[in-house]
Amino acid sequence: MVGSWSPFDVAFTDENKSSNHARSILFQERLDQILKTWDPAEVPAFNGKFSRKWFADQIGCSPSTLTTSPRLRKALMRWEEKHLKKMVSGASRREDDETNVVRLPRKKSGGRIYKVPVAVAQVKNSPTKIVPTLVWEDGMDEWVGDYARNLIFRSPNGTSSVEETVKKLRQFRTFQRRHNVAYEHVTDDFLIAFQAEMEAQGRASPKRRDEIVSAVHDFLKWADGQGRLVNQVQTRPKNEYDLPDDYQFPISSELVTVRGRHGKSYDKWVSTLTGGATHSTYGTRRTPTSEEVLKLGEVVDGDERNGVRNKLIMDWALFTGARVSEIVQLRESDLPSFDNVQAFFDDDGGLKVFEVWVDRKNRGRSMLRVPGDLALRTAEYIALDAQRLHIIGGSLEGHRRNDDFIFLSERGRTLHTDSITRIFRGFFKTAGIKKANIHRLRAKFITEMIEFQLDRYAAGGIQVDPTSSWQETILVSACQAMGHSHPISLLPYLTEILQRRTTTDGKIEPRSVEIREQSLRDSVKQLSASLSMFPRLGEIQKLVAEKRINEALEAVGDFQDQLREML
Template identity: 20%
Template structure:
C-alpha cells in the first residue's frame, strides 16, 4: 500500500503539477485509509463499496467534521480512479459513493475595529515588531494566502506602482494593488529591519526570520495568535481570517464581486460568493440593532 501511495503522489506532482500543500493533504487522507485497511487486515484488492462506507462511518464516529469526511471521499475517488485507469484494480469501489453535502460554512471575519487593534498590536520599536506590523498590513491590504506571503520575493514588489505580484493556487500569477499604509510599513521594514535580519547574507524572500531565512507558514500562524491575544480579540483567528476580512470589508464598501474574485485569485466565482452571505448577515445584524421595530 505504501508503494502504491508513493507512486500516486509522484504522479500528482510530476504529471498533474499539484502544489506541495495539496499533495500533503492527499497523503494524510491516504495514510489514514491505509491504517484503517491494516487494522481490518485488508489489501487494496479486497476493498469494496462496503469497505469504503465502513471507513467513512469510522471517521464520523471519531468526531471528524463533515468537511474532513467530504475531503476523504474526494481523495479516495481520485485515488481509485487512478488505480483503475492504470490497471492496478479491475473495478472502482468508489463508483456508487457520493460525498456528503457540505453545510453552509461562513468563515470568521474581524470587524474593522478588531483589524485596527490587531495591526497595532506589534511593538514597532524593534526590528521584529516592524516586520510583524508589515506582515499584518500586507495580509490585510492584499488578501494574500499565508503560503503566498511566505513565498513573496523582493522581485514581486512594485511599490512605486502600488502593486505586488504573486503565484497562487495552480501556479496562477496575479497582480494585486496594495494600499499606501501597507506600502509605508513595507518600506520601513525593508529599510530598517530586513537588512539587520539578513546579516549580510542573500535571500530572495521579503519576510525573514531571526536567522535571515524565509518565514514558515507555522511561524506566521503563531505570530497571529500572539497578536490576537495582545489585541484582546476573543474570536478564533487564523492567517486566513485576515484574507476573509479583506474580502468582506471591500465588498461591504461597494466592490464588485468579480473584482473580489480577481483579487483573491479564485478560479470559480462560486467560491467568492460565500462573502455575499457574510455581508447579508452583517446587514441583518446592523438592521436589527438600528431599527426601533426590528
C-alpha cells in the same frame, strides 16, 4: 414453485395479538417459511431488488415493517444476496411493435440512484453484489460509481451503508455540477460554499452537514490516491511528499485518532472543516471587527522582536488580501528601491498602486494590487530596518541580492508559513480576539470590498435584491482581487453580508452614511497607525493631501538626502 404457503395458513390468535413482540415473532416465522419454500425465480424483482411489497403481502404486514424490523430486514437481505443470480424480472419481455410503445415519464434533472448487480469478471465464481450507482440524465457518474464499487468489493461495507454514502455525494455533485466546477478546482473554499448553501436551505442539521462534508472528503481522498487528482488532498505527513515546504493542499486535512464501533482506535486524515472527530469548526471562525484589527495592530507594534516585519505581514494580508503563502514569496525586486523614493509617487504627487506577481492558490501566476503607502513602508523596511540588517549581516554575511525574499527568519531563511501562523496566534490571543487568526484578515479585506460594491450599487440607484444578477458581478470582481480559482468559493462572504443587510421585504438595505463614514475613518485610522513610526513620511503625505505638491517634492528630496547620509 418449490412449495406453497399462504399468509392465512396461520391465523392470529388472541395471544399473538397481545403484543408487538409476538407479532414480530409471527412475521419472522412466516418470512422464514417463504424463504425456504419459494423459488427465487418466481419472486417479482425490480431494479435489481426483490419486491418488498410482494413479501409484505405474503406475510400480512406493511412494506415498511420489512425495513424497520432488524430481524426481517437482515434475513431478507441475506437471502437476496444468496439468490441474486436467480433474480429475473417479474414481467416477460414482449417483441417491439406499434401496440406496445409506452410513453416514459419525463426525466428529472437530479441524479437518481440505481442498485446494479455487479460481479468481478476476472475472478472465477465471483459473488454478485449490489452496487448503488448514481446516474444523471446525461449518463452515469463514473467517479462516484467507481468509488461505490470500491467500497462494496474492497471494504466491509454493506449495500445500505454504501447507498447512504452515495446519497451524500449526490448532494455535493449536484452543487458541483450546477456551478460547473471541475474536480481539480475543488478547494476548501468551495467546500465552505457548499456548507453555506446547505445551511441556507435549512434541510440538514449541523451534524448531517458535517457527515456530508466528511463523506466528500473521503471520496476526494480516494480520488487522490487513485491518481485522478494530484496532491489535491493531504493523506499522509507532509514530510513524505516531494513538495515545497510552503505548499498548501487545496483541500486540507488533519490527522486525528478515531474510536471505532467496537472500541478500537485508529488514525485517520479528516477534513479540517468539520473539526476532525470531535467538533465542527465551520461557523466558529469569525472575521475581526475594525476595533479588533486596530487592537491587533497595537499588539504587533508593541512587540520588540521583529515588530516592524510582523506589522508589515499583517498589513499585506489586510490591505491586499494576500494569503500567508503568497506573502512569503515577496522579493526585494518586486518593489522599487527605497533609494528611488520618487518612484512611489505619480506625476500629481499621489502614491501609486503597484502590481506584484506571485504564485496564487489554484491560479498559478497571478497579481496582487499593493497600495502605495504599503509598498513604500515595505521598501523602507528593506533598506533601514535594524533587525533585518542585523540578520543579513550575521546569517547572510552581509551579502544582499535583489532577488532576496523580503520577510526573513532570524536565521536568514525564508520565513515559513507555519511560523507566521504560530507568531500571530500569540498576537491574536494577547489582543483578546477569539476564533480568528491571520488568515481571517483576508476575510476582513473581502468583506470590506463587497460592502463597498453594495454601497456603490445603492448609490447609483440600482435596485438590488438576492435574486438579481449583480451577485455574479460582485463575486467575479472579488474573486480576481482575492486570487480565488472560482467565484463560488467567495459565496459564504456574500451570503453573510446579504443575511445581515436584507430587509423584511427581501431588498438589500444600503449602509447608512454614518456607517460608511465610520468604515472610512477606521481605514484611515489603520493606515495612520501604519505610518505612525514614519513621521517624516506622514508630513510628506499631509503636504500631498493639501495639494502642496512643490513643497512635498522638496520634502521628499530632503528626506532622501537624510537617508543616504544614514547608509
